[in-house]
Amino acid sequence: MARMKFLCDADRCIECNACVTACKNEHEVPWGINRRRVVTINDGKPGERSVSMACMHCTDAPCAAVCPVSCFYTTADAVVLHSKDLCIGCGYCFYACPFGAPQYPRVGNFGSRGKMDKCTYCAGGPEADFSTAEYEKYGRNRLAEGKLPLCAEMCSTKSLLAGDGDIIASIYKERVMKRGYGSGAWGWKTAYKETINV
Amino acid sequence: MKNWLKTVLAVLALAFVATAPAAAQNNNFNPTKEAVKEEQLLNALKPGDRLTGRISIPDEKAASLIQPTGQEWRTFHQQKLPIIGGVAILGMLGLLALFFLVRGRIRVEGGFSGETITRFASLDRFTHWLTAGCFIVLALSGLNISFGRMVILPWLGPETFASLTALGKLAHNYLAFPFMFGIALMFVIWVRDNIPEKIDLEWLKQGGGIFSKGAHPPARRFNAGQKMVFWIVMGGGVVMSVSGWFLLFPYLAQNGVSDLQFFTSIHALLAVLFIAAMLAHIYIGSLGMEGAFDAMGTGEVDLNWAKEHHGLWVEEEQAKAKGGKVAPGAVPAE
Numbered sequence: 001m002a003r004m005k006f007l008c009d010a011d012r013c014i015e016c017n018a019c020v021t022a023c024k025n026e027h028e029v030p031w032g033i034n035r036r037r038v039v040t041i042n043d044g045k046p047g048e049r050s051v052s053m054a055c056m057h058c059t060d061a062p063c064a065a066v067c068p069v070s071c072f073y074t075t076a077d078a079v080v081l082h083s084k085d086l087c088i089g090c091g092y093c094f095y096a097c098p099f100g101a102p103q104y105p106r107v108g109n110f111g112s113r114g115k116m117d118k119c120t121y122c123a124g125g126p127e128a129d130f131s132t133a134e135y136e137k138y139g140r141n142r143l144a145e146g147k148l149p150l151c152a153e154m155c156s157t158k159s160l161l162a163g164d165g166d167i168i169a170s171i172y173k174e175r176v177m178k179r180g181y182g183s184g185a186w187g188w189k190t191a192y193k194e195t196i197n198v
Numbered sequence: 199m200k201n202w203l204k205t206v207l208a209v210l211a212l213a214f215v216a217t218a219p220a221a222a223q224n225n226n227f228n229p230t231k232e233a234v235k236e237e238q239l240l241n242a243l244k245p246g247d248r249l250t251g252r253i254s255i256p257d258e259k260a261a262s263l264i265q266p267t268g269q270e271w272r273t274f275h276q277q278k279l280p281i282i283g284g285v286a287i288l289g290m291l292g293l294l295a296l297f298f299l300v301r302g303r304i305r306v307e308g309g310f311s312g313e314t315i316t317r318f319a320s321l322d323r324f325t326h327w328l329t330a331g332c333f334i335v336l337a338l339s340g341l342n343i344s345f346g347r348m349v350i351l352p353w354l355g356p357e358t359f360a361s362l363t364a365l366g367k368l369a370h371n372y373l374a375f376p377f378m379f380g381i382a383l384m385f386v387i388w389v390r391d392n393i394p395e396k397i398d399l400e401w402l403k404q405g406g407g408i409f410s411k412g413a414h415p416p417a418r419r420f421n422a423g424q425k426m427v428f429w430i431v432m433g434g435g436v437v438m439s440v441s442g443w444f445l446l447f448p449y450l451a452q453n454g455v456s457d458l459q460f461f462t463s464i465h466a467l468l469a470v471l472f473i474a475a476m477l478a479h480i481y482i483g484s485l486g487m488e489g490a491f492d493a494m495g496t497g498e499v500d501l502n503w504a505k506e507h508h509g510l511w512v513e514e515e516q517a518k519a520k521g522g523k524v525a526p527g528a529v530p531a532e
Binding site (some may be wrong): 010011017030032034037038039040041042043045046047048049050051053062065066067068070071085086087088089090091092094095097098100106108110111112114154179180181183184186187189190 | 228229230231233234235236237239249250251252253254255257259260261262263264266269271272275276303342343344346347351356357359360363366367368371372385446447448449458459462480519
């Protein structure tokens with residue numbers, strides 16, 4: 001089976017935020033929640049780098065490990081999803097996540113947290129595929145239609161790649177060979193415990 | 199002459215101009231190639247810090263790219279904390295069971311006299327039970343958050359367990375306030391009688407007399423053991439309240455997730471130690487010592503019990519009842 005991953009080619013990212021906009025629109029993500037965001041390092045200086053960051057769907061996900069109610073599960077495609085019905089909004093997944101992927105709508109007691117929301121790899125949630133309940137809670141389920149996440153599809157420079165880990169790693173390797181250099185696959189060592197050898 | 203000089207200068211200028219571009223045109227520098235790499239930045243990070251950049255989102259905290267401290271927090275919470283908690287709580291339960299088996303229930307040696315003396319007034323008892331009641335619920339809901347997944351989830355199944363935990367979390371968040379109020383009230387009404395004194399050393403030297411029959415070291419209203427419990431509760435209560443405050447209102451944390459990881463770790467660690475200490479207190483006040491529970495239960499304790507365990511306090515109270523104050527340690531003329 002495919003092992004789904006994200007790879008943001010930081011040499012190509014131009015910080016256009018198309019991935020952010022696509023995700024927000026497709027899943028009707030409420031105000032204040034940023035499932036995907038673009039972070040720029042050394043902004044304005046030579047050697048500026050932009051990286052599009054959302055849930056990396058880690059191997060041995062730290063969020064799943066620390067959840068007090070064990071609301072996370074990993075699908076057959078290695079996508080890390082969670083159940084908003086079980087979530088108690090404690091925030092532990094956010095403390096553990098190296099990428100800051102979990103987000104909260106701040107509707108809990110004293111204005112804190114509420115049910116956690118994060119990038120679903122456009123794979124919905126535990127509700128039935130294509131149901132209204134699934135759309136309202138988790139957003140669109142593209143993977144069940146056989147499509148890839150919208151952020152990667154909308155990327156203007158094809159810097160954000162999504163798909164089977166081996167395939168996107170080989171695409172990235174090809175680019176690195178052609179260019180003669182590469183920024184590395186950001187977050188891969190932390191998320192998947194591997195680096196791409198070029 | 200002028201023309202000759204102009205020609206020489208022109209040739210020199212041309213030579214200068216011709217060589218300059220060659221020096222400036224260093225085709226090897228490629229800003230994208232030389233840009234920072236993830237490895238570099240992560241190695242340069244200080245412990246507890248995170249990789250940040252610039253974002254277009256107004257919330258500055260979203261500017262974080264990678265925060266490696268989350269991995270350490272996970273290791274602490276999932277591996278170290280259960281070991282510390284297990285040793286502290288199960289170890290304490292084991293010690294108490296052992297003590298009960300070896301020493302048994304501490305009896306009133308002179309037997310119950312049938313006469314009673316007022317030990318704690320309504321305000322004392324109210325404060326104690328307010329704080330203690332909250333503590334029990336806070337402790338159980340807190341232990342559930344940290345360890346429930348291992349111990350209770352397999353029994354109840356995911357939906358029931360999640361509902362129970364959600365309820366527990368609400369109870370934990372709301373009962374925190376009466377608990378903090380109770381701690382403050384306890385301090386106000388009891389700090390005067392809990393200041394450490396010389397006779398406390400004597401009490402401690404004799405081990406409180408709990409290990410041997412017939413030993414009744416001196417104690418006033420609160421003996422040295424109780425004074426230790428008081429200060430543990432005050433100290434523990436304050437640390438739990440402060441760390442808990444930031445967990446209730448996470449947006450108050452200045453440094454974002456690093457502060458929250460720190461406060462959660464402190465809160466969880468102190469909690470297991472606090473619970474272990476309170477188990478000993480609960481033991482001695484109920485099962486461990488005959489006649490002790492009455493103090494907080496009805497407020498009236500047996501006179502023989504009071505003479506054996508808080509002799510000096512009984513003398514003070516009886517002298518007060520006769521009218522006039524008595525200096526500590528003074529013996530009435532009769």
